[in-house]
Amino acid sequence: MRYMLLICADESAQVDEVDPIEPWLDKAGARRLDGSQLRPVADATTVRVRGGEVVVSDGPFAETKEQIAGFDLIEAGDLDEALEIAAAHPVAKFGTVEVRPLWED
Amino acid sequence: MVATLIRMTGDWDLAEECAQDAFATALERWPSEGVPRRPGAWLTTTARNRALDRLRRKANEAVKLREVAVVAPGPEEDDPSGVPDDRLRLIFTCCHPALALEAQVALTLRTLVGLTTVEIARAFLVPEATMAQRLVRAKRKIRNAGIPYRVPPAHVLPDRVQGVLATLYLLFNEGYSGQARHELCAEAIRVTRVLAHLMPDEPEVLGLLALLLLHDARRATRTDAAGDLVVLAEQDRTRWDRGEVDEGLALLDAAMRRREPGPYQVQAAIAACHASAVQADDTDWDQIAALYGSLTRFVRSPVVELNRAVAVAMAQGPAAGLELVEALADTGQLTDYHLLPATRADLLRRLDRRAEAATAYREALALATSDAERRFLSRRVEEMG
Structure with missing residues (x-):
């Protein structure tokens, strides 16, 4: 199964020390299909179409304390395997990793 | 008759319960329909049908759940006996931490115990449709999120066992506190017994089973005829269930011999101190105070x-x-918890500081959540004059 790991963290929080990502990349290996860190929400733009009108605005889709800071698309046998990979992500130590299965039939 | 049922179902509790059911049905029907020609045979048949019904329901639910879950090879697949235990996999699937606690409990009752949705809904005092939806959602998540159907591998097993035990303890407490619904306690004990049978080397599993039995033994004496709470010191200890006490104590002994203490064993040890005191005055409070001290090492609460x-x-x-x-009140924790002022009130009363005690009892009364507690606290306020 494929799972999207949404790497969420509070951008404004001061985190003393973030573990390097390389050991995690090694651990995930070929199971990590794709992924990247994202630029901060200050660089985000949202688009909505309402009544045929395109509404563009500055900022992320929701004003929450934690924002999506990155994503990783992984392939795992089951949820336990996906959770194990997610738990090893450096951001999991101070932020939150949401594990979402892809809609596949 | 019970023995026949046990041989047939391999399940002691189920057999006893179905036998009781059969007797109840007989009491209901025989006065109006007449006593059958062979009452013994009639009873056995009725009990057997009821048992088969339950077993069939359980089997169906188990099959359905296995169909939706990801069937992953577990460690016991290499078991030379070649009998991987489906029930153990079921417990871990039902109590997977990716499911909400209430869904875990409902699924456990549905698939492991074989209760109907109506029965579970009634036990949790929610409409049937709500419970049905809760179960459907849980099964959907098992399928869609890829929750595996297996006993977790060794490196995550201790964590997962803790999760399962927490679910079972919650299930028991749901039936034990407030409006007592004993069937939930009985089911929690039944499933914990299955788990203890399947994981005899896990001292915390034995500890939980001991804890549940030692609490359950006091059930009949916890409320009086009017439904009012009877405090531990005033319970009629001769009416505690001796069989459950003895079994609980033996289980706790077996668990402690493994020298891997944990929160359930410590709580069972506390319950054992109460169970072993013939009169309330015999209670070894020094030992209990020390045990609570060690419990704080496991549970920061x-x-x-x-x-x-x-x-x-x-x-x-x-x-x-x-x-x-x-000191605890000064930390500002538990401000909504009626037992904090109630305890303070009780201690002030025993120090004969009656005016302060009355004030504290009134604080507790304002926070109390059940009628029985409110009645108890009102009586105390009056006694303080």
Whole structure:
């Protein structure tokens, strides 16, 4: 199964020390299909179409304390395997990793 | 008859219960329909049908769940006996931490115990449609999120066992506190027994089973005829269920011999101190206070601190207990918890500081959540004059 790991963290929080990502990349290996860190929400733009009108605005889709800071698309046998990979992500130590299965039939 | 059922179903509790059901049905029907020609055979058949019904329901649910879950090879697949235990996999699937606690409990009752949705809904006092939806959602998540159908591998097993035990303990407490619904306690004990049978080397599993049995043994004496709470010191100890007490104590012994203490074993040891005291005055409060001290090492909870304060008060006098309770109150935790002012009130009463006690009882009364507790506290307020 494929799972999207949404790497969420509070951008404004001061985190003393973030573990390097390389050991995690090694651990995930070929199971990590794709992924990247994202630029901060200050660089985000949202688009909505309402009544045929395109509404563009500055900022992320929701004003929450934690924002999506990155994503990783992984392939795992089951949820336990996906959770194990997610738990090893450096951001999991101070932020939150949401594990979402892809809609596949 | 029970023995026949046990041989047939391999399940002691189920057999006993179905036999009881058959007798109840007989009492209902025989007066109007007449006593059948061979009452013994009639009873056995009725009980057997009821047992088969339940087993069939359980099997169906188990099959359905296995169909939706990801079937992953578990460690016991290499078991030379070649009998991977489906029930153990079921427990871990039903109690997967990716499911909400209430969904875990409902799924466990549905698939492991074989209760109907109607029965589960009734036990949790929610509409049937709500419970049905909860179960459907849980099964959907098992399928869509890829929750595996297996016993977790060794490196995550301790964590997962803790999760399963927490679910079972919640299930028991759901039936034990407030409006007592004993069937939930019985089911929690039944499933914990299955788990203990399947994982005999896990001392915490034995510890939980011991804890549940030692609590359940006191059930009949916890409320009086009017439904009012009877405090531990005033319970009629001769009416505690001796069979459950003995079994609980033996299980706790077996668990402690493994020398891997854990929160359930410590709580069972506390319950065992109460169960072993013939009269309330015989209670070894020093030992209980020490056990609460070790419990705080496993469970950081202000409720545990409060219980420790009560035990210290019993062991060393109300003044020593009051000091701990007031220190706890000063931390600002538990401000909504009626047992904090209730405990403080009780200690003040025993120190004969009646005016302060009355004030504290009134505070507790404002926070109490059940009618039985409110009646108890009102009586105390009056006694303080």
